Amino acid sequence: MVIPHHYWYVITSTNSKERKRITARWDLKFRRRLRAWEELEAVRLMDKLNSNTPCLTEKADALVWKASSNGLFNTAAVYNKLTSGQVLPATELIWKNVSPPKVKFFCWLVWKGRIKSRAYLQSLGLMDQNTRSDCVFCNEELESLNHVMLLCPVVWQVWSNLLKWWGMQWVSPQSVVGLLDWWRGIKWRKVEGIIWKVIPLATLWSVWKMRNECVFNGKQPLMVELLELIKTRVILWFKAESRDSFYSVQELVLNLQHVRQILC
Ligand SMILES: [Zn+2]
Structure with a gap:
């Protein structure tokens, strides 16, 4: 063929x-x-x-040099990057965000790799030999932080659908830190940017909550439900910040791409 x-x-x-x-x-x-x-x-x-x-x-796919504003490689940009001090883009994304404080704190722990995934507990010797260590969503891989939050095929579908909701397609980074760094590097106009920054935090938070529901309460993973929940959280947290928004949560969830053009 x-x-x-x-x-x-x-x-x-x-x-x-x-x-x-x-x-x-x-x-x-x-x-x-x-x-x-x-x-x-x-x-x-x-x-x-x-x-x-x-x-x-x-x-066509193309490489973009994030250190330059035009996306093209040049040595001056490398120099500036190396000498510009201790900028930690991902933490800026996390803390300068309209998500609730407990969500920001949780995502900061995720960024630091401090979430108690099964792989993490196993590495500390805190898991019983008979306890399951596989991912609760796909039941195929060891539940590491990067797997359960991003690389698991089931969770990857959720991320991809959220980007589609935004009007984008993507190639997934290989780690949550890489994901947050990538997310921070994309610029939008002011109001759009506020919503954009909430998406990864709402997703990490919601995926982990769903994971806990499955692990501790025996709930079946319902990814369609999870996707809708994330979208609703993103809009609710955004609206809590922008009280003058004319649009309802439902309108924003259903027509985000259209409303973004008007909001900005
Ligand atoms: Zn999985």
Whole structure:
């Protein structure tokens, strides 16, 4: 089978005036005629491919040098970065945030790697040999901090859906510290920026609360419910700060990309 060169992609502009949606279908080319049973398999494959929103766009991947404002590498930016002192971007994201204080404190502990994941307790010798050490969401990997908060396929879906809610696609960083650093590095206009900064804190907090519900109360992980809960928390915490917001929580949750254009 030849790997397809053409795939469907979706471009969604955050600007409502320019909003456009392009859809296409996978174009699979085979080197020989398919046998009857293979055709059935091909149909099954197409159904599967078309049932998911592809995560690729026509935009090529590119490296961006975050130390320069234009994203291009230059030695002056390296020098400035090295000599600019003790800037800790992730902590600035955490503490200069409209999330509740207990959430900020929790996320600071996450950033420091102090959350009592099963891997952490195991490393301290505090876990019974018979106690489960796998992730409660996927039941496949050791529950480390980076896994349960970010890299677990189930949790990764939540992050990806939140970025889609914002109108972005992403490639996940490999650690929570990298995630917070990346998040801090993206600039938005004032009001947008306030909401943007709440998202990672609300997500880390909500994922950990859901994890505890599953571990200690035997709750089944409901990721759709979790996603809605995170969106609602983000908007509630934002609105608590911006009391003059004209829009309801529901309107902001359902139409965030559209409202962002008007708010800013
Ligand atoms: Zn997992």
